[in-house]
Amino acid sequence: MSSNNTDQNVAAAQAMLASDKLPFHRKLTYGFTDMAGNLLYTLVGSYMLYFFTNVFGLAVGTAGALLLLGRFIDALGAPVMGVLVDHTHSKYGKNRPWFLWMALPFTISVWLLFTTPSLGGTAKIIYAGAMYIIAELTYTALSTPITSVLPNLSANSDERTSANSIRMVLGNVGNFFAVTFVMPLASVLGNGNERRGWSLAVGLYAVIAFIVLMIAFLDMREKNIGEEKIVTIRESLKATKNNWPWVLIVAANLLLWTAYSARNAALPYYFQYNLGNKNLISIFNGFSIIQILGMASVPFVVKYLHKWGTTILMLAMTMVGQVWIGMAGTNVTSALIGWSLACIGSGSAMTMFFSMVGDTVDFGEWKNGIRANGFLTAMGASFCIQMGSGIGSFIAARILAAFGFTAAKAVQTAESLSAINFTFIWVPVIVYAFSALCMVFYRKWEKHEPVVTEELAERRVQEEAPTAE
Numbered sequence: 001m002s003s004n005n006t007d008q009n010v011a012a013a014q015a016m017l018a019s020d021k022l023p024f025h026r027k028l029t030y031g032f033t034d035m036a037g038n039l040l041y042t043l044v045g046s047y048m049l050y051f052f053t054n055v056f057g058l059a060v061g062t063a064g065a066l067l068l069l070g071r072f073i074d075a076l077g078a079p080v081m082g083v084l085v086d087h088t089h090s091k092y093g094k095n096r097p098w099f100l101w102m103a104l105p106f107t108i109s110v111w112l113l114f115t116t117p118s119l120g121g122t123a124k125i126i127y128a129g130a131m132y133i134i135a136e137l138t139y140t141a142l143s144t145p146i147t148s149v150l151p152n153l154s155a156n157s158d159e160r161t162s163a164n165s166i167r168m169v170l171g172n173v174g175n176f177f178a179v180t181f182v183m184p185l186a187s188v189l190g191n192g193n194e195r196r197g198w199s200l201a202v203g204l205y206a207v208i209a210f211i212v213l214m215i216a217f218l219d220m221r222e223k224n225i226g227e228e229k230i231v232t233i234r235e236s237l238k239a240t241k242n243n244w245p246w247v248l249i250v251a252a253n254l255l256l257w258t259a260y261s262a263r264n265a266a267l268p269y270y271f272q273y274n275l276g277n278k279n280l281i282s283i284f285n286g287f288s289i290i291q292i293l294g295m296a297s298v299p300f301v302v303k304y305l306h307k308w309g310t311t312i313l314m315l316a317m318t319m320v321g322q323v324w325i326g327m328a329g330t331n332v333t334s335a336l337i338g339w340s341l342a343c344i345g346s347g348s349a350m351t352m353f354f355s356m357v358g359d360t361v362d363f364g365e366w367k368n369g370i371r372a373n374g375f376l377t378a379m380g381a382s383f384c385i386q387m388g389s390g391i392g393s394f395i396a397a398r399i400l401a402a403f404g405f406t407a408a409k410a411v412q413t414a415e416s417l418s419a420i421n422f423t424f425i426w427v428p429v430i431v432y433a434f435s436a437l438c439m440v441f442y443r444k445w446e447k448h449e450p451v452v453t454e455e456l457a458e459r460r461v462q463e464e465a466p467t468a469e
Contacts, residue, residue, distance in 0.1 A: 022154045027163040029219035030153065031170030033099060033146045036212040038174035039205050040110040041139050045261060046179050046285065048132070049393055050268040053407040055194055056116050056128060060405055064397020066129045071390020074136035075383050081144040082378025086231035093222030094374065095149035098141060103213040106138040107206035114202040116195045140382050142213075148377035151358045152222040155460075157453060161299050161355050168295040168351040172288075178205065180286030236375035239364035245445035246360035249380050252438035253353040256315075257388025258395070259431035260346055263322075265396035266424035269405070273412045274420055275330060290340045291347030298351050307359075308443045311352040315436040318345030319429045326425035349435075356442075357381055359449060366452040392431075396423045 052063035088094045113131040146167075150160055182201050190197020231239075240246060271280040294314065301310045324338025357380030365371040403419035405412060412420070 021156070022159045022163055026153070026219060026221065027166045028170070029216045030149075030163050031167040032212050032216035033142075033220075034167045034171030035174035036103075036209040036216070037106075037139065037142055037146065038171045039178050039209045039212075040107065040202070041143075042175045042178045043114065043182060043202060043205070044110065044132075044135065044139075045389055046264045047182070047268065049265045049397060051114065051198065052128060054268075055198060056124070057407075058125065058128060060397055060407065061401040062125060063128075064394050064401065066125070066132060067397065068390045068394035070129060070132040070136055071386050071393070073133055074140050075387035075390065077137050077140050078144065078378045078383035078386055079375060081140050081382065082148070082372075082375035083231075083233050083236055085145055085148055085374025085378070086236055086372055088374075093149075093152065095145035095152065096217060096220050096222055098145040099213055099217040099220070102138055102142045103210050103217070106135075106142050107210045107213075109135040109138045111199070111203045111206040115199040136386060140378075140386060143385065144374065144378045144382045147354055147357060147381040148361075148373040149220070149222060150354075150377075151361045151371075151373055153220075154223070155453075155457065157359065157449070158299070160358055161302060164355040164358075165295055165298050165351055168298075168347065168354065169292050172292050172295060172347060174209075176286060176289040179288065180282055183282050231370060231372050231375070235370045236372040239361075239368050239370040239372035239376055240379075241368055243360060243364045243367060243376075245363050245442060246357070246376055246380060248438050248442045248445070249353060249357050249360055250384060252311075252435045252442070253357070253380060253384035254388045255431050255435035255438070256346070256349055256353065257384050258392040259428040259435070260350075261389040261392025262396045262431070263342075263392075263424060263428040265393045266400075266420055266427075269400070269420045270424040274417050274424075275332075280332065284336070284339055287336060287339060288343040288347075291343040294344035294348035295351050298348055298355075302352075306443075306446055307352060307356055308439045308446050311349055311356075311439045311442075312436050314345045314348040314352065315432050315439070316345070318342050318349065319432050321345060322425055322429045322432075326421070346432075353384075354381060362449075362452050362456055363445070366456055395427060399423045399427075 049060075049063055049067060052058045052066070053060050058066070085094055085098065088097065090097045092100075109131065113135045117127065119127055150164060153163060154160055182198075182205070185201040185204070186194065186197035188197070189200040267284070268281050271284065272278045294317075298310065301313070305313060318341070321338045321340070321342025321344075324341060325335050326338075328334035328338055357377050360380060361371060361373050361376050364376055399419050399422065400416065403413075403415040405416040405419065
């Protein structure tokens with residue numbers, strides 16, 4: 001290829017990247033996918049252990065074992081789902097049709113999970129475990145394309161970061177309405193019957209989530225869907241070869257979700273038993289809406305600290321917030337300040353990981369010649385959420401069980417209270433620190449991103465250019 005042709009390809013590639021803008025309304029409806037998912041799924045992440053023990057009546061050890069088993073099975077389903085996405089070929093693209101196919105199964109299964117038929121003994125455990133696994137699998141089938149569709153919406157990294165930031169903000173809106181109002185709503189709708197109240201409240205959320213998912217599906221568009229190739233399982237695995245940025249993101253995100261889930265699992269117990277005020281559960285969960293400030297600021301902070309630096313800053317802020325809560329003790333105002341820092345930090349770090357896993361798809365294509373959106377993002381996002389949530393909830397349940405916690409006691413022992421405090425405050429701090437360590441090593445690979453992006457754009461220009469006679 002002549003020097004002149006090379007210069008023309010470079011210029012064409014740069015022009016293509018600069019013009020690849022994503023309309024704001026599409027960024028908004030892309031965010032609707034996560035808003036609908038979080039409206040239901042954060043109920044599972046934040047209240048499942050509490051619901052199983054205090055509403056459904058399972059022993060904490062049994063509930064913890066179910067959560068780990070369910071998450072483990074669903075985590076194994078994440079790469080399978082990624083492969084299915086890579087094998088999908090339709091007029092809507094690889095990812096978009098899954099929002100249509102999974103909206104109803106996901107919303108119904110979560111509603112059934114929080115609906116408790118009158119069962120006893122083994123039947124109760126089987127029902128809880130089966131519905132938990134089904135709900136988790138349907139969420140995996142929905143959340144995998146939410147992340148894997150991002151690289152197909154735009155080739156421009158800045159546009160992806162912007163779209164992902166909006167997604168995380170709207171996802172947090174869904175989270176806010178879920179964790180803040182579900183307990184008061186269940187109390188009102190149940191009118192003294194807690195089981196009935198939870199079923200009706202979650203049923204209402206399920207209807208809203210279904211409608212929002214349908215709006216997202218109708219507006220979303222994937223680029224170049226006619227040129228998308230089916231990626232085999234072997235090729236998907238090959239896309240991970242020497243893809244070190246992807247390995248680091250998987251490790252860091254897995255640790256993040258482990259810490260986050262351990263904290264959320266212990267939260268209802270901390271406020272009900274350690275602080276003696278059950279109403280604080282909804283107040284603090286509702287106050288987590290403040291993390292929108294961090295999520296919205298991510299694109300601006302990245303310009304100065306880069307992705308790796310921004311992620312470390314946010315994880316450090318989360319750890320400071322956790323320690324602050326621990327030092328606040330029974331001072332609710334001071335604890336809210338620490339909680340705000342922790343929420344802003346953790347929410348922003350999640351935003352970064354969801355964005356960066358899309359960049360590792362580019363790296364895999366650049367390194368190995370294979371663009372395995374579904375598999376790489378499924379492992380970097382859905383697998384981490386499922387496995388991390390399972391490990392985090394299991395850690396919380398095992399610590400509580402080891403120190404004698406039982407929901408049958410209105411007042412817990414000093415040992416149980418100490419265990420709740422340690423799980424809620426200090427377990428997340430320790431695990432977040434290891435996640436931040438992974439990002440120190442990620443710095444090297446982020447510096448290489450401009451080369452990857454430009455060379456991929458040049459390849460596409462060459463593929464689209466007519467062959468010279």
